[in-house]
Amino acid sequence: MGLIICTRHGKRGLLSVCAHIAHEVRRGGQVGLCPEKVELYWGVDNPKPELYCYVCRACGDKIRAVFGTTKIMNPDQWESCIDLAADGGGVCASCFGEVFPESKEA
Ligand SMILES: [Zn+2]
Ligand SMILES: [Zn+2]
Numbered sequence: 001m002g003l004i005i006c007t008r009h010g011k012r013g014l015l016s017v018c019a020h021i022a023h024e025v026r027r028g029g030q031v032g033l034c035p036e037k038v039e040l041y042w043g044v045d046n047p048k049p050e051l052y053c054y055v056c057r058a059c060g061d062k063i064r065a066v067f068g069t070t071k072i073m074n075p076d077q078w079e080s081c082i083d084l085a086a087d088g089g090g091v092c093a094s095c096f097g098e099v100f101p102e103s104k105e106a
Pocket of ligand 2: 092093096
């Protein structure tokens with residue numbers, strides 16, 4: 001996870017999100033989107049995802065239409081997966097946690 005300097009929280013973890021979720025976080029949750037977690041496992045034996053990002057339902061559906069799942073096992077697929085989701089860059093993890101407390105990572 002990279003770092004971001006948030007105007008409200010200072011130096012925080014950077015969370016990868018699709019453009020729609022990024023917009024939602026910047027608007028403070030006014031649009032009412034619900035984020036879905038997309039995970040990269042880097043092999044079926046991996047118990048825990050190496051990378052993850054949050055996308056909106058529409059972007060999640062696009063990924064599911066191609067891969068049938070949002071649990072991705074292969075880094076090459078992850079690249080196309082990120083291409084499918086409209087790339088919103090990253091948002092401050094604390095801002096995300098305020099807008100979507102139920103998705104907050106420990
Ligand atoms: Zn989206
Ligand atoms: Zn913040």
